[in-house]
Amino acid sequence: MSILVDDDTRVVVQGITGGEGKFHAEQMIEYGTNVVAGAVPGKGGQEVAGVPVYDTVNQAVVAENADASVVLVPPAFAADAVFEALDTPLDLVVAITEGIPSQDMAKVYKRLSEVDTRLLGPNCPGIITPGEAKLGILPGNIFEAGNVGLVSRSGTLTYQVVDSLTARGVGQTTAIGIGGDPIIGTDFIDALELFEADPDTEAVVMCGEIGGEDEEAAAAYIDEHMDTPVAGFIAGRTAPPGKRMGHAGAIVSGSGTGTADSKISALNDAGVPVGDTPEEVADDIEELL
Amino acid sequence: MSILVDDDTRVVVQGITGGEGKFHAEQMIEYGTNVVAGAVPGKGGQEVAGVPVYDTVNQAVVAENADASVVLVPPAFAADAVFEALDTPLDLVVAITEGIPSQDMAKVYKRLSEVDTRLLGPNCPGIITPGEAKLGILPGNIFEAGNVGLVSRSGTLTYQVVDSLTARGVGQTTAIGIGGDPIIGTDFIDALELFEADPDTEAVVMCGEIGGEDEEAAAAYIDEHMDTPVAGFIAGRTAPPGKRMGHAGAIVSGSGTGTADSKISALNDAGVPVGDTPEEVADDIEELL
Amino acid sequence: MKLHEYQAKEVFADAGIPTPESALATSVDEAVEVADALDYPVAVKAQVHVGGRGKAGGIKLAENTAEAREAAESILGMDLKGYTVDRVLVEEAVDFTNELYVGVTMDRSEGAPVVMVSERGGVDIESVAEEAPEDIVREHVDPSFGLQAYQARNAVYDAGIEQDVAGDVAKIVQGVYDLWADSDATEVEINPVMVTSERDVVAADAVMKLDEDALFRQPAFADMEEDAAEDDLEAKANEYGFDYVRLDGNTGIIGNGAGLVMTTLDLVDYYGGQPANFLDIGGGAKADRVANALDMVFSDENVDSVVFNIFGGITRGDEVARGINSALEQFDEIPTPVVVRLAGTNAAEGREILNDDLVTVEETLEGAVQRAVEYADEEDIQ
């Protein structure tokens, strides 16, 4: 089993006529994802990566019965594209784009509270259910079907950990990138809830990083509500305060909240082992299974 | 019995330090309304009409446990005052002010959908439960407690009809002015629902006017859902199309929707007698009781 | 408050919405001068608030100077459905292939703005709305967010606008919505948006109505109010700040509260009279406002009697009575009989204050209206 996406998920790719949009649409299709359409204003009627392109998401959904979208649109237009997808409506919107202005995202977040759609991201690599579907830019070849769920604020760090797992023969139910921005649609707790409810997920890897207090909240959630064991990793132990470490959300505040130490000890207090290296995370998972 | 307000209602008057605010606060108190506070920015600490004034509605509510407000604030500041009252929150907000810009009201209307507060008005005379409480500017002396509910888009027309009823010894449970603006918080159906649920209300007068389709919707509601008999009146039979007849909402569109004829026949079709004069409405009510 | 086409087009141009080159003229010579400065052919368009100007002869095309003079001569000074044309807009004619419709208004039933787009512009859009409502795409807007770019695109693509101009039309839709929001408009409409033979898009007509309740924060539009007024009485009502509508009867009506004033009109009609106007003095009317109201009604020469109907809530009867007395005391001879009926807050005090030498006092609404209709009939006969 899996969460959120599988081989029935019917995907529209927003921005499919752009260079990255086309490349990743092809990659998704090659992986087996049921990509049914693209949506790009002014490009309706074309065919890209073997699927029809529509001028609006709504037209794509009406014509092709899509229920999810992947947003691969440049940052200046991405908030509008997410709005469009949320209002269509769809079940799941995966926003890959990094660099959406934070005030745009605050408005998207407000709208999100008014609709039933789930948003992943933005600034995330997407979601993959190995062997069934990937929505996003994750390199499919490193994943393998199995019984470990994975949720992470960082794309490439996810790949790193998955690579270690797969090398040991530990496969994944679903891997979710929730995104490195300060305001995101799906947070750790949302993802952990889904994994906890999934009977096939026997352990979960949670990769956090400095900034905010989402990991601390997740630790409390794990402590109170989860039977499925969790192994953790926190990036940014060496980050100085007040500096944005790449991700807009990865910043230790001047007053010292959002540090790696705070997150690691919260997770440890919840019984979650936190590895020092990605390899150690894989070690921890092997022990927990 | 009564709907929405009674002698337990604890009222804060927004704009109590203004000329009209003070006059009507005094009138409300004289009528027996439980006015507990006023709220005017920069005037906190004063006492007006025998009640303490606070700088913000929230401070008034915290200090005096108010659950309703009456907005007697000039139009340029009234939408903000209504916002303030909605967000405090309160159970009931009665907006008397006429002339609130319609785009401000559209925003208030959106916010209204996000809170549990009921809004009456704007551009309404308020609400009165004879002998218990009045929130607004209705002349208390013309009302008398009894068994007829009254709902109207117009203030002075309400008084006219009530005057006729009271003169015949027909009293009122509660009279509600819903307001003459195109966008209002409580509409005919909302008020009719409340009267239908009130065991003491044995008949209802509904005074509509040209513009919009709220009376037509109410007629359908009456037809389907009401056992309590209703007598109607529609103002504006002689209004030419395309002209705003005083109320921002009282306008027959160029394409002929919102006419008195349309409303009268919808009400008649729902079994509601519609009087030609206010006196005839009183006649109809006497027959229905 | 409705702007004239020439005013709305200036506003459009400032907002970056493409309009044809044009200028206003108030005389034939000026119109010809303007036309010569533009590229022929030009359209000469009467600037009056009347629908169907074209069919009524209020719009004429001119291919050259002589035709421009002829067009201006025939339009300036003409009577268009009761209004005398004193201004024409002279505008470059657009060589178009399609006519579209774009509009924004407040949908009162939803309590939210709605954007409308149709491929069937250039015709009476209200007939389209009745006959084939599916030909007008409606997109409601959450006013807290404003129109999102994707909504403009959805409206345009769903309306079937051709792809090569869809982006430009969506820009006009966004521009019209933003203008609507920024200017506290109640309605902005372009009918038609013309698609030119070069596949450009341009606003060939412009309707813009503003929320009078918001003019206090729209100084630029408040300044246009005088030029936008249709006639002298309307201008006077604007000046006094009254809700006033002129009708063609002879019984003048003043009251407080729109519903009661409408009812008073209806009763005048019901009792066999003809209402001359709607005039709501509003809530809390003071003495000077009452005097201004009487001045308004007496300014209409058709008026043979006046019924003054006040039911006080926010308006106090004593103040109204004092206002009526002091206003009527200014006259050597009162122009027409005035019937007054006071009820509600401080009504008894008011009735005592009223001077019976100047007005007829009635206790009931029905009585007051019947008396005023009688007076009007008598005056009419004399």
Place this chain on the structure above:
Amino acid sequence: MKLHEYQAKEVFADAGIPTPESALATSVDEAVEVADALDYPVAVKAQVHVGGRGKAGGIKLAENTAEAREAAESILGMDLKGYTVDRVLVEEAVDFTNELYVGVTMDRSEGAPVVMVSERGGVDIESVAEEAPEDIVREHVDPSFGLQAYQARNAVYDAGIEQDVAGDVAKIVQGVYDLWADSDATEVEINPVMVTSERDVVAADAVMKLDEDALFRQPAFADMEEDAAEDDLEAKANEYGFDYVRLDGNTGIIGNGAGLVMTTLDLVDYYGGQPANFLDIGGGAKADRVANALDMVFSDENVDSVVFNIFGGITRGDEVARGINSALEQFDEIPTPVVVRLAGTNAAEGREILNDDLVTVEETLEGAVQRAVEYADEEDIQ
């Protein structure tokens, strides 16, 4: 992107937020000239991005020309926590009775802006937040509506601001929020808002941080970016469009994806090395971007080795490899050893493309980091 105080104050003044009279000076003579043109006393304030300037001697009061010269001489050129002061703001000193705090930032846990007001301005607000959080009133704002006037008032009155200045402070709160929203700021802060002895209110300091992701639509702020940069490497990173943070170690780090780069830093530390920097080349990095990244890291003279760690999702290994090759081929001698580890999309192709004469290729992250730390240690010893 953080503005200097003098930049933020210009922006405040344009937005109608009251600030003291002031001007920037880059030399002692200029500072004296500016001071003489203002009313004494004046404050001479170092323009560097360093907290606690006052305590560190970066702010001095001057009662007259001689003192102004003395202050400018002592501050210009001084070293303030590692930064050399090359600009001072000379500003009229405010005779104040109270110091308040007003700020707006994004509350990430709520996904919404938050306005903060406190009576306890003029001190380190983060200590107030820790010791007595109730002394800072927080009002969350629905970003679709923006800050409503009543919310500004609620914050001000709930913070206990005295009634006679509350209205003016609420105006500043509204002004600060509107500025925050209009300029795509992440943070705007006034600490302190001074209440003068005449009971006026004025922004005596000004902090403004802008969302770098929104600079594309904020041309006025984009123009300030160069002047706002703290040092040359930061300016270079801005120019290249990199997320770059300088640290004080000797192992240079380049990677893709913030989490993986942070992890690489952490691993350098874990394996006994010292990270020299954070540098994320981002997703989909092309060859020229890779070359720029190498140029960035080599520009830091502390760097003794570089680890280049790419796990490809959106970034393709072949492109990275070509970028590394072509960047390193420019050098006669490569400044420091470069260890490369490629994984993910097109990684195998990339590894084949990489020129072993120029770089050391490692298969694992841990291996690559350990190798780079070794190289750095070796270089350090030499």
